[in-house]
Amino acid sequence: MKFCDECGSIMHKDGEIWKCRSCGFETGGDKAEEAQMITTEQQEDDGIIDVSDAEDKGLPTTSVVCPECENDRAYYYMQQIRSADESETRFFICTECEHRWREDDH
Known part of the structure; x- marks a missing residue:
């Protein structure tokens, strides 16, 4: 998860660019930083007991x-x-x- 440097809102990925839907701020992606992020698709444990x-x-x-x-x-x-x-x-x-x-x- 990446946060906007301008307003603190959650940033969203649009191709190779991170965009803030609140204030419109844009920044390039950092491959090393993105590799450390865990997406919801990568999460295995949903917390529900079988x-x-x-x-x-x-x-x-x-x-x-x-x-x-x-x-x-x-x-x-x-x-x-x-x-x-x-x-x-x-x-x-x-x-x-x-x-x-x-x-x-x-």
């Missing part, structure tokens, strides 16, 4: 009612998906039907 190995990963279970099948047990894990000053989001995976849902603090 249900088939939830038990192998040692996910704990808790007593909670599944909204789909009304089973009373689910695997759970917590993940920070909002800004750092907000609480983590709890994700649940039903041990019976594998339905997924989340719970946010409000």
